[in-house]
Amino acid sequence: MDYCLGDGDGSATVFNAAPDVDLDGDGAADAVGLDIDGDGLVDDALIDRDADGLADLLARDHAGAAAYFTDDGTGTWRVPADPALGPRLAAELRYFGLDGIEHTGGPVVDLDGDGVAGERLVDADGDGLADRAIGAGLAYVDTDGDGRWDLRLLDADGDGRADGAAEVSGSG
Structure with missing residues (x-):
């Protein structure tokens, strides 16, 4: 495990x-x-x-x-x-897709619209709205609690630590 x-x-x-x-x-x-x-x-x-x-x-x-x-x-x-x-992350959560449209689902969803449900939703503050989404080599973070994804973190070398971050555009 x-x-x-x-x-x-x-x-x-x-x-x-x-x-x-x-x-x-x-x-x-x-x-x-x-x-x-x-x-x-x-x-x-x-x-x-x-x-x-x-x-x-x-x-x-x-x-x-x-x-x-x-x-x-x-x-x-x-x-x-x-x-x-x-665990809370196994419950259905509200989340916004990268297109800004609100959805309900989880724990694993197709957040990035690539046709593969590969991003795990996490509700860190327990309010029922996902504020983290973790996928293979990447993560999305809602830094201000408004439900929209603000940062995309990338783990290019696969060591489990973010190597870079970029603002998410077009999420609402």
């Missing part, structure tokens, strides 16, 4: 690990155990709820009174989530 963690300096790193924790009690490992909260205990776990190979839910202190979070798109697992409903 791939998962992203913020590096504390505004950057993030993508890791890959095999599941090693059984959170649902069925005898099969379904999450990656880590110490996300820095308490010295490997009692936090990242979960791939939609089976796409990417972690989309964090269970903090899963052995006790667990709290659940989703990634805000930066590798910072801080957006509260309801585990019964799945």
Whole structure:
């Protein structure tokens, strides 16, 4: 399973690990155990709820009174989530296409109109309106919260870090 963690300096790193924790009690490992909260205990776990190979839910202190979070798109697992409903990014979200027309859908959509549903929507602030869209080697960001995409980030070398940014034109 791939998962992203913020590096504390505004950057993030993508890791890959095999599941090693059984959170649902069925005898099969379904999450990656880590110490996300820095308490010295490997009692936090990242979960791939939609089976796409990417972690989309964090269970903090899963052995006790667990709290659940989703990634805000930066590798910072801080957006509260309801585990019964799945992560917020798996719910249908409102979003604007690059043509400025509002849609509802997700979690993966064809944001850029290339005929391939390959951009994953993220609602970092939990308001039901996507403010990040992450695709292969690119991402779109709504920097001012108006629902329109302001920046396009590009990862040209595939290392999981943005190499460049450009303003998005024509999105409304």
